[in-house]
Amino acid sequence: MTTAKDIMHPGAQWIPRYETLDRAAQMMRDHGVGALPVSDPENGDRMCGIITDRDIVVRCVAEGHDPARVTCGDICEGTPRWIDAASDISLALREMGGRQIRRLPVVENKRVIGMISEADIARHLSDDQLAEFVHRVYA
Template sequence: MTTAKDIMHPGAQWIPRYETLDRAAQMMRDHGLGALPVSDPDNKDRMCGIITDRDIVVKCVAYGHDPAQMTCGDLCEGTPRWIDAGSDISEALREMESHQIKRLPVVENKRMIGMISETDIARHLSDDQLAEFVQRVYAA
């Protein structure tokens, strides 16, 4: 059985909820990331959301807001999705498909230990499986 831990990017860069979006963009650039988990100010190991590069552009810059004034917490929406490290890859696929998300944090012993991205998925699926995944995640 291939698990979420087997296919994820190990390690996790976090950004606190109170940090500004320009700081999030700088961290993404410096670490070559497209998303950062956002930590709860009361518990830095507790995820309260995820901020993506697209969120910064579409929900901040495109509306004329200043990324140096908006915080990551301003853009966090909904319940963060995640998967247990020991879960089968098929469970990760179902979670990503059902919520139409492109990145999925991987948690072990209540701590985030990595992230599964589309690239990670692509490396472990057949062409047919990958096509089905893309269709479901990107469906309107």
Template structure:
């Protein structure tokens, strides 16, 4: 059985909810990623911040990214998956909620992220095509 841990990109890092968006952008650059899970004070997932969120939700709105926090941008119910979950469960979670990135949790700690690139490396062409149809066609 292939698990979430088998296909995830390890070493994902949180951005604390109190950190500003300019710091989040710097961390994204350092890590070469386009999204960061947002952690509350108890290191629990409270959202995901994307580079697009920073540009569209802050900069394009005329706000100062040094004054807006990651927590300010956290909206909705964050989705995640346990590291031992089957890849079918991963695909279902992403398809059901039309999400392109999924944090992987083990013992209540962030251990990785699953992105489109991870799926492309580990899925068959048919599985990937079905995932794309479900996530993008309904968007």
């Protein structure tokens, strides 16, 4: 069985919900990623959302807001999706395809330990599985 931990990119970086979007963008640049899990220090550093580079552009900059004044917590919304590290990769594919999400945090012992992205999926699936995944996410 291939698990989420087997295919994830390890070492996902967190950003606290009180940090500003300009700091999130700097972290994304420095780590070469397009998304960061957002933690809530007031709730035991549990994940309270995820922020993407697209969120920063579309929900802040394009609306005329200052990324130095808007926090990650201001634009995180909804229940964050994640997968347990020991879960079969088929569960990750269903979660990502069913919710049309492109990145999925991987959690072990209630802590984010990595992230599954489209690139990780592409490296570990057959061509047929990859085609089905792409159809579900982008349909």
